[in-house]
Amino acid sequence: MRLDLNEQERKKKAFIQFLCYLFLIIGLFLILFPMYLTLVTALKSPEETSRNFFALPSSLYLENFNQVIHKANFFYYIRNSLQITVCALLGISFIVPLISYSVARNMDRVYYKLIYVLFVSGAFIPFTILMVPQIKLMSMLHLMNSWGLILLYWVYSLSEGLLLTVSFIQSGIPKEIEEAAYIDGAGVFYTFVRIVYPMMKPIIVSVMIMDALWIWNDFQLPLLMLNSSQKLWTLPLFQYNFQSKYTVAYNQAFAAFLLSIVPIMIFYLLMQKQIMEGLAAGAVKG
């Protein structure tokens, strides 16, 4: 009798396992299918695609990529995106730790508590309410260009950046080390640069990864700030504008999509774990 029961249980477990796999694989298919289509369509000529949308390409048709890269000057826009992302990140890696150290170590003072509350609550302000007056301000300052955009990214990164770094400092960096430094006569600045900042590396890296992904992929801010001139477009803007030109010849559009996914994919494959942890931590704390 007992043997039968076990067998029943085992069968039941195996069946459930099978169902789980099935469900997951269906989901996998749903996720990968658009990517498959993108890959396949980018490698086909328009005639081939109209014959059969789904089939694998008969040969590697590279003309679409040629058009996108040379005629549409694809790498120019990658360069734009890269410049903006890197400059923004450099600024963030400087401004955020600076202020978070002050705030973290002075939470008993009103001024710093106020800053903390003000900045963190800023995460709740939806972009739409700021977008209109902010754009007006930027145009008045003649900052409707890449540098203005970078400035805005610095500003927008403050809310979440402060939240994460302050909690890291408060829980992750023991005060004793700093105390020791002070006793030895070091000033605040020295302590920060030589001791605290290096210890903040993990959280800074996390924040940078989060912000890098956000800035690289951002569409709304560049749409408002950079759409005036083709020279300024970032990658997302380029894709948006490019696709409007080629509603009929969509193979080229897919080639553009594919090319823009590749850098992110490489980044993802290399830094998968950090990205997952970083984004999850950011979302939870926020």
Added chain:
Amino acid sequence: MSLQLKPVTRLQLFLKEFIMRNSDRSFPCRQRRGTKLTTRAIFFLFTLPAVLLYLYFIVYPLLNGLYYSLTDWNGVGRSYQFVGLANYYKIFHDKTSLSVVGRTFLYTLLLTVICTALSVFLAILLNREMKGKSVFRSIYFFPAVLSSITIGLIFNQIYNSLLPQVGSALGIGALSHSLLSSGKTAMWAILFINVWQGTALPTVIAIAGLQAIPTEIRESAKMDGASAWQEFCHVTLPLLMPTVSVIIILNVRSGLMVFDYIKATTDGGPGFATMSIAMEIYKHAFTDMKFAYSSAESTVTFLLITVIAIIQLWCSRVKE
């Protein structure tokens, strides 16, 4: 742990002397370091760049926006008049605006329910012992790192070019037209895109939440004879609530502010069928020359989101 510190410059040497001479001779471990003045000054200076940026580029525009919402400025003209709360009155009495708000709310509700349920379910599946767990997780998370505009554009092509081909080949009338060209189906099509990309991050968060539940609790429930479903409802789910509320907040915010997917596909059309709050504010401000009106809409949206956030926080406090 002792650290070798060398004063690097003569200035620092001097400062050290100055500090020692002017501060309290007794140096207990927990006392604030150095002269109160110098230290506090430096801490203050550290905050300056960020605070100045924030005040000037966030707080000032926010107040500016509030001010403009009380005028009738069209965004371009030289002159405008102060109209008080007229814009706000208009918002609550304009049929189209109200339908846009209603549509966005419905969209957000559906998005939140579907994404939350789906992500928790997937998290449970992906948390089981099975082969290829990490591969599955990698692929399920992948959509989260892609640009929302790219995803929107890809699906736009799929909806406009691919699905109609499939539909007419299979003889399904409803699919023979682009799903985005009918007011009845367009919003659903966009909702699908949002769910496609929006489930990725919540799933990972839910997995983290599940892993934080100690297995002993679940084991003991099983020992007490609870079935899998009972165990889920009475043990796992309550402990997962904080994580679930985080997921809900994420989805609510992204649903209310949906913009990229719509811009990539229908731009608010056909007619007003896919107009969301964010799209409408953008259009009013930059296309329709209704700058002041859109500022009012933004303010109302802000208040709405704040209220929702407060309700959310209150609910989660109560649950605890």
Added chain:
Amino acid sequence: MKKKLLAVTLSAAMTAALLAGCGLASTGSPADTDAEDVSADAGAEGTSDTKDADGKIHLEYFNVKSEVTGIYDTLIEKFEEENPDIEIEQVNVPDPTTVLQTRMSTGDMPDILSHWATDPVFKEMVNNDMLVDLTDQDFMKNVKPDMLDGVEYDGKAYCLPISTNAAGIFYNKDIFDQNGLEVPTTYEELIADCQKLKDAGIVPFAFFNQDSHSGQTVELLQVSDIPDFEDAFAKIYDGSAKVSDYEGFRTAAEKIVELNQYAQDDPFGTTYEQAISDFANGETAMIIGGIWMIPTINEDNPDLNYSTCAFPASEGMTTKVPYQNDHCLAISSTCENKEAALKFLAFMAEKENAQYYADQDGSPSYIEGVENNNEASAPLLQYFETGEDIGIWPDQLWQPGMIDSLNSYADELVQSGDVDAYLENIQSVLSGQ
């Protein structure tokens, strides 16, 4: 290992960006160069043009009319040959009117821009001193005097008008001949023709509803259906009349719903380019539009045997042909190189260049001595010779910003067929609420 990889990648990227970063300043738009004293004084003479590092003056020409990009490429090349110290960059973006309006509201106006001289948005630019007053310029003498006052504001000209347009129906002569159809002279005849075509298995119309064709067609219908529409809009806006006072709004709405029944499959999934391509390749018998489509049709299919006709009014009403200034050039008052910009406008006002434009574009020109050699547009342009039975496009009479909502409501109307809801909606838009 991974952290090291990240560090290396980041530093490589940073170095690359920093090295190229010096290029950031020079890849910026003209608007971000330090513009200290922006002269808002229109027509200020003796303003020294600022030259860039390569000794050339750079101008931006923002083009809102996508059909004429190729024409400008050729003309700009010629201009640059004649003026080696000036370089003009033509900017073409998707959705140019929205982008231009954004630039208007952010104060980032392009040096030279094209637009429609009677458009509400253009009026807004004039009212806010955003454009240079061109009245006293020499080249304005090339403009036909009787056409000039149609584009002036308070006796002043703020643009160089290039061409005017007319709208109606394009029809495929071959298809009409094969099916024994004659050019319709009343709306009822048109519908009868459509039915005949449908019965013969031919698609009557190509509609590009994805690109606001519904709104455009409704306006075209209103020109004939509302006899005194020029007053109507003004009265509705100031509150002395309502949409419901004019029967024409209702009939126009009913007609657009009816016409869409003779549309191709999935008109809301069809773009402007796609629809023209469909017509040019003989897949539909007709397309409702204006002579601005001619360059694109000729590009898509140079051998197409087609012509135009006015959109017929209902039996008993007068058929009118809507027109508007199709293309004009203006200089923004924030342009730093006004002399160079004026040179370009003078160049465009020369008979030779205007003739080239007119030949390629097919629209009647404002410039003296330029002949219109386009056969296809002849039936519509007849109406201009007498000056009778023409009316300006309704959207030129609206307030700036109205057109977007009205187009969306027209789309809704075609989707739902609900004429009453449509009329209510346009009442609130047109009255300014």
